[in-house]
Amino acid sequence: MMTPLLPLGRLDHYTLIVPDAAACSRFHMEVLGFGWVREQKVNAGSVPEGEYDMLNHVLHLPGDPSRTMVVTEGLTEDSIFRKYLDAHGPGIHHVAYAVDDLAEAFRKLEDAEIPLTSKRIAHDPMSGLRQAFISRDKTGYFIELIERTEEAEEGIFKSGNMAELAKSMKSYIGEEEPAATAPAAVVGELPVRLDEVRAFLSEPANLPRWTAHQTVYRGDDGRWVERRLAGDIPLDVSVEERRVSFAWEFAERPFQVHFDLEESEAGVRVTVPMPAGITTERATRTADAIESELVLLSDALGAKVEADKLDRARQTMGRFHLEVYSRKGA
Ligand SMILES: [Fe+2]
CATH class of the missing domain: 3.30.530.20 (START domain)
Known part of the structure; x- marks a missing residue:
């Protein structure tokens, strides 16, 4: 058997982008046996502080409380998730797998010139979660690689890392990343x-x-x-x-x-x-x-x-x- 470039750890979660998170999660629970975990609203960067532009319904997979499916809905016209939906239709946005050493995985992918959504590993200071995304060019969806730390609670998405992804998604809907306003x-x-x-x-x-x-x-x-x-x-x-x-x-x-x-x-x-x-x-x-x-x-x-x-x-x-x-x- 061929040794893959990047042996993945377990599937951690996957995320759908849909027009109606409530209806989609209800279907998964009532028809397919998914379990309810929580609802979460996030400011992914398109609304002022204190407001939300992203709604997540977090469900766990049938019979497996340790793995989640996140159903995401953009809450505003300007939300990147709404724009993504308009551009690509509803469905799987990304699938996340654990890796033991994210820095090493990142290096391997860069060396092999596999397109990533960012030139660096995102680090969410609140949860300690480290993540990187492989671009959707080859697969039609993003592949998220994560390194979980003890503090990083499963399935919790903090505004910081979603904002990071939201930023990197812009090139997939014909919008370039906004020029950084922070001075160098x-x-x-x-x-x-x-x-x-x-x-x-x-x-x-x-x-x-x-x-x-x-x-x-x-x-x-x-x-x-x-x-x-x-x-x-x-x-x-x-x-x-x-x-x-x-x-x-x-x-x-x-x-x-x-x-x-x-x-x-x-x-x-x-x-x-x-x-x-x-x-x-x-x-x-x-x-x-x-x-x-x-x-x-x-x-x-x-x-x-x-x-x-x-x-x-x-x-x-x-x-x-x-x-x-x-x-x-x-
Ligand atoms: Fe994710």
């Missing part, structure tokens, strides 16, 4: 000398003066940590000639922010590239935070900053402080 980097000019900026950035004890990281302190072992509601997070600062980098690691996920420095007419140009692999939404908020940080940095270094600009930056930092303090991870 934040750039600021500070009217001070480069060595002053570098020295100030290099000192973790200064972080509370210019960032949302208000609870930074030095541990007994000499290592810097940031105290958060869920526990301390180690913090590393590394300094190069023209770059100061801050690195956190939490739940085995590294996170790094670089401040690139170059001499400019005004004094120093500081460029902060958005970290790779974060969502557009996250990048937008991170950019907001960094813009405010640069204002506070300017002020902390003795530069003249307009009062209302400074005020706004402080308010933004106040909001971010609470958010940073309460969250797990970077």
